[in-house]
Ligand SMILES: [Ca+2]
């Protein structure tokens with residue numbers, strides 16, 4: 001069982017170096033919205049101010065459209081030094 005947890009943790013560490021996850025994967029608890037804490041699992045360097053910029057309707061969570069906007073912006077900003085740790089191969 002520990003191995004399974006380690007594999008899951010490794011997957012979470014590897015993921016930020018790849019393209020950001022689909023909305024359904026980002027929505028860890030499956031409530032149809034991506035919260036700041038859920039987004040932090042994808043991008044641990046994300047600040048709340050950055051998150052808030054993409055929360056267009058100000059309800060404190062990202063809808064699928066809002067998430068997609070974040071994902072596009074993040075891919076444009078590829079090469080962020082904060083992600084470099086997870087690219088050690
Ligand atoms: Ca959620």
Ligand SMILES: [Ca+2]
Pocket residue numbers: 055056057058059060061062063066
């Ligand atoms: Ca929102």
